[in-house]
Amino acid sequence: MHAVPSDIAPERRREAARRMVERLTLESEARFRTVFGALHEGVLMVDADGEILLVNPATERLLGVRAEQMIGHSAFDDRWSLLDEQGLALAPEEQPLRRAIRTGEAERNRIVGLRRTDAPILWLEVNSSPLLREGEAVPYAAIATFEDITRRRELEERLRQGEKMEAIGQLAGGVAHDFNNLLTVICGNTAFVLEQMGANDPRRESLEEVVAAGERAAAMTRSLLSISRRQRGVVSVIDARDVVRALLPLLQRMVGPEWRLRFTAGEAPAIVSVEVARLEQVLMNLAINARDAMGDGGAVDLTVEVARLEARRETRFGAIEAGDYVVLTVSDAGSGMHDDVLSRVFEPFFTTKGAGRGTGLGLATVLGIVKQCGGAIEVESVLGSGTRFVVYLPRLAEGIIEGTRA
Numbered sequence: 001m002h003a004v005p006s007d008i009a010p011e012r013r014r015e016a017a018r019r020m021v022e023r024l025t026l027e028s029e030a031r032f033r034t035v036f037g038a039l040h041e042g043v044l045m046v047d048a049d050g051e052i053l054l055v056n057p058a059t060e061r062l063l064g065v066r067a068e069q070m071i072g073h074s075a076f077d078d079r080w081s082l083l084d085e086q087g088l089a090l091a092p093e094e095q096p097l098r099r100a101i102r103t104g105e106a107e108r109n110r111i112v113g114l115r116r117t118d119a120p121i122l123w124l125e126v127n128s129s130p131l132l133r134e135g136e137a138v139p140y141a142a143i144a145t146f147e148d149i150t151r152r153r154e155l156e157e158r159l160r161q162g163e164k165m166e167a168i169g170q171l172a173g174g175v176a177h178d179f180n181n182l183l184t185v186i187c188g189n190t191a192f193v194l195e196q197m198g199a200n201d202p203r204r205e206s207l208e209e210v211v212a213a214g215e216r217a218a219a220m221t222r223s224l225l226s227i228s229r230r231q232r233g234v235v236s237v238i239d240a241r242d243v244v245r246a247l248l249p250l251l252q253r254m255v256g257p258e259w260r261l262r263f264t265a266g267e268a269p270a271i272v273s274v275e276v277a278r279l280e281q282v283l284m285n286l287a288i289n290a291r292d293a294m295g296d297g298g299a300v301d302l303t304v305e306v307a308r309l310e311a312r313r314e315t316r317f318g319a320i321e322a323g324d325y326v327v328l329t330v331s332d333a334g335s336g337m338h339d340d341v342l343s344r345v346f347e348p349f350f351t352t353k354g355a356g357r358g359t360g361l362g363l364a365t366v367l368g369i370v371k372q373c374g375g376a377i378e379v380e381s382v383l384g385s386g387t388r389f390v391v392y393l394p395r396l397a398e399g400i401i402e403g404t405r406a
């Protein structure tokens with residue numbers, strides 16, 4: 001194709017050869033640029049000292065940094081703060097490109113997080129390779145290709161969290177079941193002995209304490225059982241606004257006079273199919289948490305409204321399917337939560353309240369109940385300004401209550 005004709009003078013031949021090499025170089029450069037630019041994966045090449053020699057457009061896009069801010073700069077400086085798969089800081093010598101230069105070995109499918117100043121951590125899956133000249137043992141450069149796996153990691157994390165909750169729930173439910181049987185024996189027999197004791201027997205007080213402790217334990221066991229959904233009660237079809245309204249005086253007494261409960265009910269009937277006692281348990285747990293978040297008193301807002309969700313929505317704590325919902329919110333202007341706390345609030349036994357103050361079962365119970373009703377829950381929290389729990393329960397058509405009565 002590009003053969004040099006042999007029937008011309010040597011100088012002209014040399015000139016022709018030079019031009020051809022030039023053209024070939026340009027062609028291969030253009031081809032290289034096309035391929036390089038079209039790659040979906042990021043490509044980044046550094047020399048042995050870490051100076052960035054080459055980046056492709058995907059790298060600019062993925063990292064959100066322009067090529068001129070990278071080329072000629074060091075890839076080994078603190079601007080590139082990397083994390084390992086667990087989210088711990090990665091030692092500089094363990095960073096993929098450095099490692100490739102240092103060891104002369106390629107590495108595949110390494111997961112690292114890139115910490116950025118104004119954006120969440122970017123998770124990348126990285127392949128890195130040293131570049132070696134023939135006959136030399138020390139790399140003169142290294143190249144990494146990478147792709148963004150942030151979204152994939154999020155989904156995996158959510159799945160893992162869900163499985164963990166399920167496992168803890170099952171375990172707790174199993175223990176609670178046996179516990180309940182033991183408690184029945186303890187409380188039953190204690191009550192039996194008490195009955196036979198004289199009213200002034202000095203041992204009475206001790207036994208009464210046993211009964212009181214047994215009852216507290218039984219209440220905890222019931223929470224555990226409802227987390228693992230092993231117990232079912234009577235389901236009613238009822239307007240959630242009525243449930244809240246009826247519970248309000250008791251709820252106000254529970255939270256105490258320094259905190260004011262304010263209830264706003266929407267116009268539309270908010271018909272749900274629930275066990276009333278369970279729905280009350282949800283409200284109590286949320287209201288008490290709201291109170292605890294406002295140490296010096298304040299207002300807790302409860303609302304019941306209806307809403308239609310046109311499309312399935314992903315939330316931090318699971319998806320909410322499209323459909324008609326009764327939406328119940330409990331908001332406070334309290335401490336709010338740190339992200340680390342927020343991500344664990346529904347975990348059974350997770351509490352930030354001191355020993356003897358919180359069991360950490362409140363929200364795990366709430367979630368168990370809401371899920372059991374086919375609902376979902378969302379939390380919005382701002383550290384220092386407050387928290388809002390939003391409970392979605394499937395809404396039934398209005399005529400249903402009459403239908404049940406008929």
Ligand SMILES: Nc1ncnc2c1ncn2[C@@H]1O[C@H](COP(=O)(O)OP(=O)(O)OP(=O)(O)O)[C@@H](O)[C@H]1O
Nearest residue numbers: 289290293345351352353358359360361362363387
């Ligand atoms: N409204 C809120 N504002 C701030 N933090 C909250 C709020 N609700 C829950 N939390 C946090 O979530 C944690 C878990 O709540 P959860 O109700 O499950 O347990 P608890 O309140 O600690 O104990 P328990 O409810 O068993 O007495 C709390 O310890 C608290 O740190």
Ligand SMILES: [Mg+2]
Nearest residue numbers: 285289362363
């Ligand atoms: Mg609680």
